[in-house]
Amino acid sequence: MLTKGERRGRIGGGVLALAAILVFVAAAVCALVSWKGGASDAPLFTAYTWSILRFTLWQAALSTLLSVGLALPVALALARRAIFPGRIWILRLMALPMGLPTLIGALGLIGIWGRQGVVNGLLMRLGLDQPVSIYGLSGILIAHVFFNLPLAARLLLAAIERLPPEYWRLAAELGMRPFSVFRFIEWPAVKSVIPGVASLVFMLCATSFTLVLVLGGGPAATTLEVAIYQALSFDFDPPRAIGLAGLQIAVTAAILGLLALLPRPADGNAASGRAARRLDGRRVTARLWDAVVIMIAGLFLVLPLGSVLVAGLKADLLKLLASPAFLNAAMTSLKISAMAGILTILLSLALIRAAGALGDMKRPGIAAKGLTLLIGSSSSLVLLIPPVVLGTGWFLLLRPFGEVGRFAPLLVAMINVLMALPFVMRVLSPAIESHRARTARLATSLGISGFTRLRRIDLPVLARPLLTALSFAMALSLGDLGAVALFGSNDLATLPWLIYSRLGSYRSNDADGLALLLALICLALAAIGTWGQRARREELHD
Template sequence: MTLAAGSLCLGGIVLFVVLAAGALLAFDEPGTANDGATFDAYVWRVARFTLLQASLSTALSIIFAIPVTRALARQLSFPGRVWVLRLMALPLGLPALVAALGLIGIWGRQGVLNSGLAWLGLAQPVSIYGLSGILIAHVFFNMPLAARLMLGGLERIPGEYWLVGTNLGMRPWSIFRFIEWPAICGLLPGIAGLIFMLCATSFTLVLTLGGGPAASTIEVAIYQALRFDFDPPRAIALSMLQITVTAVLLISIRMLTPKADEGHGSGRMVRRFDGRRGLGRAGDGLVIAIAVVFLVLPLASVVSSGLRSDLTKLVTDPLVQRAFLTSLVIAVVSGLFCVVATAAMIQARQTALASRHPTKPLRGLASGISASTSLVLLVPPVVLGAGWFLLLRPFGDVALFAPLLVILINMLMAMPFVYRVLEPAIATHSARTGRLAASLGLGGWNRLRFIDWPGLRKPFMMALSFACALSLGDLGAVALFGSQDMVTLPWLLYSRMGSYRSTDAAGLALFLGLICLMLTIAGTPAADRNDKRKPDAA
């Protein structure tokens, strides 16, 4: 039963992706082919800009993350450190459209920064649109991600290393060169590859802050080719180019990421003596303060602008209510589908590998399940949407299928993250309770009720809340299929921004951000009152 359910979910995911890709490859409508001219100068210009902005975004995110990481690693205890670490995680769960509006409030033509420059008599404003705006937005999202990943690497350095460094009287530069940099350097290929892929497949930020065709990525160009120009051959060419780029990126990440080498130690408690006083402590404090201000200001701008809008009018607006209900239904359904399908595949994979000598079909099933959770990284949501748009067009109005397509695409989009939350939790739970359940003869519903659900409730709720938050704030899938009949909060927010109704957009951004924040908090396990660890360890 477990193998059948997992195989069914795997087959459905593969079929959904293969049909979309097949529709792109097989599309050949009379009067639309142009003898290979789809790969014209525009397509290559879009590809060059995609790689350029992704490379610059990756480099800037890592360059800025390194001093922030070192400062947090050296200052192990100061008031509010745990909240700084939590702030670093906040952009990961924030809808890109909400963050874009907050960045416009700080860096835009009428934003805080340009107003300050004008007050100083400087005539050249900072532009948030175009390449500069895309870079600022990507650093806002990815610098905290890089810092948290690097910080984990520094925290795993054995305590003996710091003790030896102190006994040798190492200066800060020597500590960085011989102790910190080797740990960071081993993580850089994986971190850089992940950030590069996220930036290369960025859609919402580029669509909002790109400012025009001159700053367009492959995903945005696919959307424009179908939504505005209705040029399927160009959309197909761009989709194939996007799949090629993402495939090369995924293979490069796998090849360049080294195996973890944590170093060997006796488990001695980590005590760092560098950066405790003088210029070192002041410099670390300044770096942390700048990072906090950079992250907090856009969030504060969203809250401030949202509170100045007519919230009562927005709450009572029938269109906003319908958009909220549509977004909530899509988020909950896609989140449930994602968690259930992922859990079924994880259980099937563990069952397939449970025997000491699994057969080739079982090993193939296990490998296929592991690979399927990354299919959405290879075939991004806009490409999936483009394929299904072409596949369903002969059957009538594609908008009729829009809700189901958006739910399925959002489910696949969240699956890589949900898999990484549930897989270790289910593996640990099975190792602890498998023999007990077998000895008691528990199975099926009784095992789920009395053993599995009490032990796995927290990771399941965390995965569900994260999947719902991702779906609720997504604009990529609904951008192709959104219409007057299916309006979501992100689509309505983007429409209000495009029609220069900035006050309404600010209020909608506040609603959307608060809902996603509440979903994230609801899925975060409460701290155990009996846990005596330091708060900074959270």
């Protein structure tokens, strides 16, 4: 139980954090709504605008269908093969694209599926005159499947692994064939989570920016977010950008509304390799099918990563490391990511502590319940108002005050905070709640509070999840291109922006080397974030 003073302080901190988030978002939206800088020379909503909207929804629908449809056999194969050498590494490989900077994944896919890539080289050897194009709709679909198939597969796998072990023993005793097992056991398990998984993937694909910017290939393959960026950066047509931003907010709000009506997919962390051992699928054909499915999925994920490594090693890494452009971009990226990481941790802690204090109230009133709802939904604002829309609003808001580039680092960091907030809170909230449940009563009974409690009770346990959350937030900020796209210039060049500019100037060799260096930096951050976890496991084993 918290004292009245502690509860008041925690709720006050949460209110300040929530106010800061809402003010930042509301200022951008108000700037879009109230901007009066003149009318556009062309109508805001033309046939081309509606074609962009149709393409945005069409590519998202196709990407969702392919990602979830291909994830289902992968999840079924992994669930049936609960024990085999390397299974845990397959699951870890499937988690990698979710933390991989989007631009690095795009470069890896170009290396495999591009005109000079491995796949097209094999197809041309087979005599095919029209190889696969990585640009346009086909490239966007391949990229979205690469990033979202692992997410969908892990969520579907978690649903199957939650089934009681008795189901599999009963199926074996009844001699059920694979199709019957799927029909009566597996399908009912995944059927309930597929709508939530599909809607989540659809949302991610509908708001995709970097992949479409790099692989879109022209006006015929442009989404709303990319069109907003083009309206400001290339045409400097703020009224058109405002109209497109309003349309983007309306679309994302509608998608989120539908998403709220569907069952939420459970956490894929259940898929940790401790699945119940199954007795079905012992036939040679079933084993062969599962092996082929898992191998193809593994190759689909690992080949682009290997391409980034091979192409990056071909570049002159020492020259790139010593170049002023890389040093300046790396320093800028690290400053922004450190700022974003620390702010994300502070905001997350304030919101989580406030939610805990509100939950500690015996009889919460309407105001307390409303505040709890606001805190719970605050981390999802970035889904409703994407980074490009936020950047557009703040760009228009700050233009009257002079050069917008002066404020760009802080703006990029704040947008990255909103992007990382949902993930950081997902890491910290369970750890803090679990620690609070174990220690709160004892600490209160002993009269330990304030800095003493923080130093002696909280930090020794929460240091590791805090380090993990910080490294994740920094890695996400380091690899982001969407927030910096509107403000990128010679004065503000981050590593993703430098890579994108090298691609735009056809210096692909430098871009490959820079992508490898960025991947190594993100890998180092991930290693730092998980170092404490490995140390903890070693202590437990000892």
